[in-house]
Amino acid sequence: MELRSEMAANRRSEATGGGGGGRGESVVEDCGRQESSCGYCKSPNGSSSVSHGLIAESLNVDDYQDLLDRGWRRSGSVLYKPDMSTTCCPSYTIRLKAADFSPSKEQNRVCRRMERFLDGTLDTKAKPELLEDLNTSKVACECECHGRSNLATVETSVDVEEDKNEPEQFMHYLSDAIDKAVQACIESETFSANLQLPKASVKGVSPTKKKKLVKGLENLSYTSNIAFQLAATLRRARSEKKDEKGSEFSGISAEDQLPSELTPRRIGEKLARSLSQTDETSGFLVQACNGHLNFYSIAEHASADKTGEEKSLSKESSTRNGNKRRCMVRCCNCCSGKRRKLEILLKRSSFEREEFELYRRYQLKVHKDNPDDITEEGYESFLVDTPLVFVPSTGDGSVPPCGFGSFHQSYVIDGRLVAVGVVDILPKCLSSKYLFWDPDFAFLSLGKYSALKEISWVKENQVHCPSLQYYYLGYYIHSCSKMRYKAAYWPSELLCPLRYSWVPFNVAKPQLDERKYVVLSDYKDEDEKPVLPPVSEMEDRDIGKALIGLRGSRLRYKRSVL
Structure with missing residues (x-):
């Protein structure tokens, strides 16, 4: 050669x-x-x-x-x-x-997870271990937005486990909804953004306690005392402000500076109104009662007014409504019919600004790169x-x-x-x-x-x-x-x-x-x-x-x- x-x-x-x-x-x-x-x-x-x-x-x-x-x-x-x-x-x-x-x-689970996310049956709010459990099987859902054609066969053992975890899922979901309402109050300057406010916790009402409730409250399912915790935090901050500056607490808006606005009752009412204006708690009726945030099951409340003929179908109805609530917990978009x-x-x-910005976020959060090392020139020479x-x-x-x-x-x-x-x-x-x-x-x-x-x-x-x-x-x-x-x-x-x-x-x-x-x-x-x-x-x-x-x-x- x-x-x-x-x-x-x-x-x-x-x-x-x-x-x-x-x-x-x-x-x-x-x-x-x-x-x-x-x-x-x-x-x-x-x-x-x-x-x-x-x-x-x-x-x-x-x-x-x-x-x-x-x-x-x-x-x-x-x-x-x-x-x-x-x-x-x-x-x-x-x-x-x-x-x-x-x-x-595992690869099949990844595909099913994406499908459930797209069709609105994946609970992205669940704890990591719970999310993994949900990924192992398809969800049984009878919501009207899905139709009966979307029903999937689920093994009995999975059903039992899901029923056992269902109250915990509801409580976790409703806690997140309350935290969003608190965040909305912060954005509207009702609460100060400078305070470290407590996270909401929701508890279930046991059947024994339900029996002791007055007539008409039998459908009370969950309750939260977050308003009392917020009131205590706001009052403490207001007191500290007075001690430091000798002036009124500025952690709430001008219209809420009266001491009466710091009571659990008023705070509970504000949160209840905020929750009622969103779809976060669809499937539940939200009411404030003396500072407590109460969540009532709409399905059970409606069944109390059924006629004798309708009550004969109560078992089928409760199953269907129960599945509706379960679907609500697993995906915030399910009941609104959004896919x-x-x-x-x-x-x-080719170079596109949107792709570069996504690349930058990925490198910073996933690979912990130095921000100064992520440049358009470096991105282009590497991937474009x-x-x-x-x-x-x-x-x-x-x-x-x-x-x-x-x-x-x-x-x-x-x-x-x-x-x-x-x-x-x-x-x-x-x-x-x-x-x-x-x-x-x-x-x-x-x-x-x-x-x-x-x-x-x-x-x-x-x-x-x-x-x-x-x-x-x-x-x-x-x-x-x-x-x-x-x-x-x-x-x-x-x-x-x-x-x-x-x-x-x-x-x-x-x-x-x-x-x-x-x-x-x-x-x-x-x-x-x-x-x-x-x-x-x-x-x-x-x-x-x-x-x-x-x-x-x-x-x-x-x-x-x-």
Whole structure:
């Protein structure tokens, strides 16, 4: 072989339109060996992470697919490959054949959780452990807004557990509703924003106490003494203000400065009015009684006036109304008939302000980054800039409808951007690069959910482009516990770092348990000798189409005739 040098200007025009079978020409510059600190093992050695680097000015999708299958990966326009035998945390390329994917129970729960969130049957206010319990089964709901067609079969054991937890769920839900009413009073300057006000607590009224109540109050279900606690806090603050400044307490608005306004009775009435003006307590009648906030069951109150004929249906009615109240607790939007809309939009990689602001929030809250380190320039070089030459759809089955190249897949719920997946779509795969999401939606496990949707995307688009079969999850680092989640997408394969053949994860895992760096193909099959990848995976590519940067010029490989 000999090297032929050509001027950069001539090559630039070829790179954007010339060779590569109409898919552009790859232009890369060798950066050599790179040593840096490791973000996985946090080694004190500042040069423990070792890799080889390239900078790509342009890169056609076929060449990048081949590079992926040789252990390379890109970050913006930088290509890198770990030096597996010397780096502190060997990184194995991992992929999954989408058609063979078998979701786990946890992955199925993630999908069901999202569906319940969208249709309004997920209690996002519940305690974490309770939320997990709710995620293990579908909700039995007979609300009119759902209709009987949405009823789901729930195992008896789950029903028993839910019935046992139901009072606690109601009390937790109503406590949150009261806290919102207190916050509304703060915003309207009824209460001072400078005070540390107590959190509301709600207690259930036992059947024994109900029997002792006067007639007409039998339907009292829950009560709260928050007004007494607030009154004590406000009076204490008012007294301290007098002692310090000798003036009246300024923690309440001008119209409420009279001492009578600090009584539990007046505060209870204010909170009851605030709660009645919202949908937070639909299913209950809220009344203030001598400072106590009382919640009466509307269903039970209505049943007291039933005729004898109606009472014969009381058992069925109470069951239905009970389910209505249960649904109310599990989702604040259920009884209003609101269903959320999820949109998943795929577009070519570009800078958008809304996406950058979401990325910034994600990095600050999830990764605890320094605010000064999060810049538009850094974001663009990391997740927007791409050397991949876009290939539009041809309609002949060789390219999917969206084309090949770099894309941002955005997840939008009711018009609000909640997550963005940065992906490369190549001739054989969808390669997942990065995902950032709204911390307010952490309970939806958007990282897992987006991976499942990306796998589904590959399955769906294989119809349009038969070569598109795999989902690449980036690097798998067995020595880093935070990276092991990738093996949960089963059945996955790891790339052998020496022979570049694919080895099932269940074969590779026992070897990786023993040592970090393993020639995986040595263990591919006990009865099979190590072999090179099949011819189908080693396409006969013309390396003369690749340009190498050297001293300001571009060098092209050219075969010599001997």
